[in-house]
Amino acid sequence: MKGRAILALMALMCLAGCGGQTGQVGTAVPGAQTAIQNKGSDTMVNLALAWAEAYGQIRPEVQVAVTGGGSGTGIAALINGTVDMANASRPIKDEERADAEANGIEPVEHVVAADAIAIVVHPSNPVDGLTIPELAAIFSGAITNWQEVGGEDRPIVLLSRESNSGTHVFFLEEVVRQGRADDETLFSTDTLLMPSSEGISAEVRQNPNAIGYDGLGYVTDDQKVVAVAPAEGQPYVLPAIDTVKDGTYPIARDLYIYTIGEPQGAILAYLEWIMGTEGQAIVKELGFVPLQGAE
Amino acid sequence: MRKLEPRKREFIIETVIRAAGFSAIFFVAIIFLFLLKEGAPAFWQVSLGNLFGQRWYPNEEMFGTWPLILGSLLVTVGAVMLALPLGLATAIFVRELAPDWLREILKPLIEVLAGIPSVVLGFLGMVTIAPLVRQYLGVPTGLTAFTGSLMLAYMALPTIISVAEDAIDAVPKEYRDGALAMGATHWQTIWRVVLPAARSGVIIGVMLGIGRAIGETMAVMMVTGNAARMPHELTALFMPARTMTATIAAEMGEVAQGSTHYHVLFAVGILLFVVTFIINAVASFVVIKGGPRRGGRLMG
Numbered sequence: 239m240k241g242r243a244i245l246a247l248m249a250l251m252c253l254a255g256c257g258g259q260t261g262q263v264g265t266a267v268p269g270a271q272t273a274i275q276n277k278g279s280d281t282m283v284n285l286a287l288a289w290a291e292a293y294g295q296i297r298p299e300v301q302v303a304v305t306g307g308g309s310g311t312g313i314a315a316l317i318n319g320t321v322d323m324a325n326a327s328r329p330i331k332d333e334e335r336a337d338a339e340a341n342g343i344e345p346v347e348h349v350v351a352a353d354a355i356a357i358v359v360h361p362s363n364p365v366d367g368l369t370i371p372e373l374a375a376i377f378s379g380a381i382t383n384w385q386e387v388g389g390e391d392r393p394i395v396l397l398s399r400e401s402n403s404g405t406h407v408f409f410l411e412e413v414v415r416q417g418r419a420d421d422e423t424l425f426s427t428d429t430l431l432m433p434s435s436e437g438i439s440a441e442v443r444q445n446p447n448a449i450g451y452d453g454l455g456y457v458t459d460d461q462k463v464v465a466v467a468p469a470e471g472q473p474y475v476l477p478a479i480d481t482v483k484d485g486t487y488p489i490a491r492d493l494y495i496y497t498i499g500e501p502q503g504a505i506l507a508y509l510e511w512i513m514g515t516e517g518q519a520i521v522k523e524l525g526f527v528p529l530q531g532a533e
Numbered sequence: 534m535r536k537l538e539p540r541k542r543e544f545i546i547e548t549v550i551r552a553a554g555f556s557a558i559f560f561v562a563i564i565f566l567f568l569l570k571e572g573a574p575a576f577w578q579v580s581l582g583n584l585f586g587q588r589w590y591p592n593e594e595m596f597g598t599w600p601l602i603l604g605s606l607l608v609t610v611g612a613v614m615l616a617l618p619l620g621l622a623t624a625i626f627v628r629e630l631a632p633d634w635l636r637e638i639l640k641p642l643i644e645v646l647a648g649i650p651s652v653v654l655g656f657l658g659m660v661t662i663a664p665l666v667r668q669y670l671g672v673p674t675g676l677t678a679f680t681g682s683l684m685l686a687y688m689a690l691p692t693i694i695s696v697a698e699d700a701i702d703a704v705p706k707e708y709r710d711g712a713l714a715m716g717a718t719h720w721q722t723i724w725r726v727v728l729p730a731a732r733s734g735v736i737i738g739v740m741l742g743i744g745r746a747i748g749e750t751m752a753v754m755m756v757t758g759n760a761a762r763m764p765h766e767l768t769a770l771f772m773p774a775r776t777m778t779a780t781i782a783a784e785m786g787e788v789a790q791g792s793t794h795y796h797v798l799f800a801v802g803i804l805l806f807v808v809t810f811i812i813n814a815v816a817s818f819v820v821i822k823g824g825p826r827r828g829g830r831l832m833g
Binding site: 306307310311314317337392393394395400401402407410422423424425427428429430431432433439440441444445447448 | 600667674754783784805
């Protein structure tokens with residue numbers, strides 16, 4: 239039995255080892271099949287798939303292969319040169335940029351859409367609005383009962399994505415630390431780190447104590463979205479395309495695609511299409527926020 | 534094709550079998566060396582105070598492994614406490630009490646139990662068991678170490694039952710006959726004679742069950758909530774926990790190769806190896822100290 243387990247492990251290691259080397263860097267050869275490797279953010283994976291599929295309809299000679307794994311994974315793959323485009327729900331870190339340059343690769347940033355982070359609770363939760371300082375206190379563990387923010391006498395159960403997700407990092411910086419660079423507050427150790435968006439929604443759906451956050455595109459009807467105010471005394475705003483565009487919803491971010499150097503050929507054409515009318519219509523369809531003036 | 538001489542054929546077969554036997558040792562050694570090579574840098578890149586600190590938050594270079602070690606132990610101990618009495622009782626029932634026709638139905642069913650993929654169990658646990666745990670135990674969330682223990686107990690049960698049952702079966706018939714002849718009741722025979730005689734085999738079954746439980750990843754990751762908190766209070770079993778295996782599984786996919794975080798994840802693998810080794814060593818010691826008995830062979 240042990241031997242079999244080890245064999246399986248060897249097979250897995252072999253697979254993993256081989257997998258890393260098959261990524262081919264797409265080059266635009268006129269008239270021939272072109273493959274573009276696209277990898278990264280799980281938040282953006284559905285969006286990237288929808289783009290790739292729609293683009294395949296109008297440009298069948300260009301094949302876009304999309305994989306998820308997380309923003310960090312995508313950027314790491316870009317640094318190793320195994321993908322052409324990396325999707326990221328956070329900007330590239332300085333150390334990642336340094337790693338890339340050490341590898342002779344210059345990552346170029348393109349903003350392709352925006353995303354609102356919605357705060358979700360159980361539908362029976364009477365709390366309708368929270369301020370950013372209240373959210374910071376809740377997620378850092380200073381407030382542990384719903385009563386303290388105008389709810390029922392219930393313990394608060396915190397839900398978050400895993401710490402390697404771009405959404406997690408964004409939420410830590412913009413909400414838990416309230417955008418202050420010198421702030422070293424962390425998530426409460428009682429925060430449940432869920433491996434997937436589905437994990438968060440499953441728990442929010444059935445647990446009246448829960449509070450979680452996720453990209454607006456992932457919020458389903460059976461969760462309640464809480465309105466957010468930047469501070470006490472300011473208006474509470476619900477996340478929506480309009481409120482993200484006019485900047486009134488406070489927890490919104492840009493979504494990025496990174497390319498190796500200035501994009502050229504097939505990759506440039508694909509990026510231009512993404513940022514054009516058709517690409518941005520798909521952004522809106524999937525619950526993300528299109529770029530300014532792209533409609 | 535001409536047939537080989539019997540002596541040559543014998544030689545070839547023996548060599549092949551010997552190579553297969555040694556390959557197990559070889560693979561274990563290779564895996565351990567690999568683990569050591571990738572994990573060892575963590576011990577000089579990260580201070581020991583940090584590595585054995587109380588906070589696990591790799592984004593901020595906090596690599597405290599205590600919450601993970603204790604999380605794994607908590608979930609495993611909980612699982613054993615649930616699975617041991619249930620598994621033992623089932624083994625006794627199947628081997629000593631059940632009529633033949635019922636045994637013929639139960640045995641294959643127990644083996645089917647072992648074949649359920651852990652991700653299926655994890656999903657089942659997340660969607661159905663966790664809400665029940667929250668409602669009936671009155672805890673803030675159903676994603677707790679206890680829920681993980683329930684899943685693991687379920688997974689360890691087939692192993693414990695099968696091995697314990699074999700051990701009970703191997704107790705010589707004379708022991709039972711002797712006890713019954715002395716006027717012991719059926720239950721007294723089972724409890725005072727058969728079980729003690731089968732003890733070392735039963736313990737091995739439990740050890741294999743623990744091995745299964747502490748190394749299990751997927752189901753645990755889906756139901757324990759993965760909060761890396763220190764289990765300070767007695768009720769920690771009913772609070773979320775983060776195990777070593779779930780941490781490796783959740784973070785290895787995203788980590789940059791060769792980074793400190795990468796090495797620390799392998800170091801967590803080494804710790805898991807060490808913890809498992811200690812548990813096995815303690816169990817072997819317990820078995821040996823009790824003296825060899827019939828009905829089960831010694832480990833290692």
